[in-house]
Amino acid sequence: MTPEMVGHAPGAGVATQPAPQPRVLLRVAHLSKTFVGTRALDDLSLQVGAGEILAVVGQNGSGKSTLVKLLAGIHQPDPGGTIEVGDGSGRLVPARDGRGLHFIHQDLGLLPTLSTTENLDLGRPLGSRWITPARRGEHVRAQRLTARFGAAIDVRAPVALLSPAERAIVAIARAMDGWEHPENVLVLDEPTTAFHRDEVARLFEAVRRVAAAGAGIIFISHRLDEVRALADRVVVLRDGRLVAEAVAGQLDDDSLVRAIVGTAVTDARPAASGSEAVVLEVDDLRGARVDGLSLRLRAGEVVGVSGVLGSGRENVNALLFGSVRRRGGRVRLGGTELAPGDVTSAIEGGAAFVPADRHRLGAVMTMSMRENLTLPALRRLRGRLGGLRLTAERAEARRWVDEVELRPPLADRPLSTFSGGNQQKVVLARWLRTNPRLLLLDEPTQGVDIGAKAAIYRLIQRAAARGTAVLVSSADAKELVSICDRVLLVERGRVVAELEGPALTETALVHAVVRADSVHQSSDRPRPEVAT
Known part of the structure; x- marks a missing residue:
């Protein structure tokens, strides 16, 4: 850990002189x-000051979600713990049912079929809301x-038609509506999981405006680049304990990763297999924004698919697997042609798809880990009379x-009760156990912490080492x-285009x-008329 990291556990690093703190709005x-x-x-x-953005990072299971539920009053802390919030007069008072604390969760809690006005009005006594003048005032x-x-x-317009960042802004506006004073604390719990890069920038600008008005911000995220871009300070949780904190501008990735995981996470990139056996042949694939895509994939090879949202990149795998029916083109898996929209033949041919x-x-999600794991291939577990051999x-x-390092290691527990990273490991495992060709x-690794991400990368490497051809569609350039x-x-x-090797x-x-x-946008732009 770098000298800038303030240690909270044996071996965590060298403490530094703390910077002057702003007026405290939340003290835990x-x-x-x-x-x-x-x-x-x-x-x-920990504590959060007025105008301060504090990032809380850690693996799934590190205690982040428990902290949020304690702050919100969903859980009660063990005896001896206290949560105090500012009352607007410079004093700290015991928190009551989350008062003074406001929360934006990953799913935002908006009703997509209702408009922004209607979502903001939920829970407010409006009286004559259906009279036209009053309704016009609500829109204003x-x-x-x-x-x-x-x-x-x-x-x-219905919230469903808004961009992800716009929906998040609506959720923030609703959370801040009715604040008696600006010295509240806004808690953002993994708000950017499904965001595109440009959408993240828009949300962050909105969050900075909230902080500039005097509120405190707690930002919970697994994306380290976002933490560095937004936060003033960072605290790291591991196994329920605060193990390190630092000024965000003084962080480097290696020290932060070591604090989160407890060890260094090495580069996961596998060596190329060198196999010449072609597993997947795709020619002129068309459908769902894909228009004339062709590719070849060899055994043991991990190939990425990149592109901006709307480029067609996000639909390639579903078209290949058959969960979205293609309009044209040819797909051959192991030399056998797959029929359009036929998921059964794709699975029987050795394809596996993690959406x-x-x-x-x-x-x-309501089934156990064990039931989810075995669901795609139950035949091998049936007895002579067809019953499942438990x-x-x-x-x-x-x-x-x-194999997947499931935490906690409870196979009969409902999948919904596991963290996002552990859920994703199970979803991947259910297909890996079929030993797929493709x-x-x-x-x-969308929505998973850095420890689960490293475990998922190891599973992908092992699959490729066994000869599985892997096609990865991702918006994360670093991941690819x-x-x-x-x-x-x-x-x-x-x-x-195609990038490989040193390039x-x-x-x-x-x-x-x-x-x-940029080329796409300029080619779509109408050409100006030339005066003659």
Whole structure:
């Protein structure tokens, strides 16, 4: 750990002279929480000042979610812990049911079919809201609330039609509505999981405006680049304890990763397999914004697919797997042609698909880890009379609990009760146990912490080492450079460039994506008429 890191555990580093603190709006002291013998949070103390943005980082299971629930009053702390908030007069008073604290969660808590005005009005007594003059006043009020964050939002349109950043701004405006004084604390819990880079910048500008008005901000995220860009200070949680804190501007990735994980995370990029056996042949693939895409994938090769949102990149894997029906083109897996929209033949041919939306498309959250793991291939676990052999299924689950480093290692626990990173490891494991020829991955580490990300990368490496061809579609340039042998750049639904070897760097990939998008935008722009 660098000298700038202030240690809170043995070996955490060298303490430095603390900078002058702003007026404290939130003070957490000796906060602990125990669940049935498990200490989820252990003697945590921290504070947030007026106008300060404090980032809280750590792996899934480090205690971040427990902290949020304690702040919100959902859980009660163990005896001895205190939470105090500012009352607007410079004093700190005991928090009551989250008063003085306001929360923006990952799902934002908005109703997508309602307008911005209606979402802002939820829970407010409005009286004659259906009388036209009153309703017009509500629209004006909603416009004023969202305009404070630099957003020009159509407040009458359904929230579902807004961009991710605009939806987040609506959630912030709702959380801040009715503040009796500006010295409140806003807690943002993983708000950018599904955001594109440009959307993140818009949200951060809105958050800075909240801080500039005198509020305190707690920003919880697993994205270290976002933490460096937004936060004034960073605290690191590991196993329920605060293990380090630092001024954000003095951080480097290596020291922060070591604090989060406890050890260094090495480069996950595998060596190219060198196999010449072609597993996947795609010619002139068309459908769902994909228009004439062709590619070849060899056994043991990890290939990335990059491109801006809307380039078609995000639809390639679903078209190949058959969960989205293609309009044209040919897909051959192991020499056998796959019929359009036929998921069954794709699975029987050795294809496996991990979609970006694991909750809706990747798993059955109400089922246990064991049931999710074995669901895609139950035949091998059936007895002579067709019944499921539970002993064999449990043995299979135990093996994969160890293989994917599941935490906690409880195979019969509902999948919904695991952290996002552990859920994703299970979704990946359910397909890896089929020993697929082709593994299709969409945003494989979206919404997971750095420790789970490293475990997922190891699973991908092992699959490639066994001869599986892996196609990874991701908006994360660093991820693609880290794990892929080569990366295909997609624009307007087709492959326009390929990076590999020494040319495959994060800088080169980002520049290539931006350049391709700029060319696309300029080619779509109407040409000016020339006066004659």
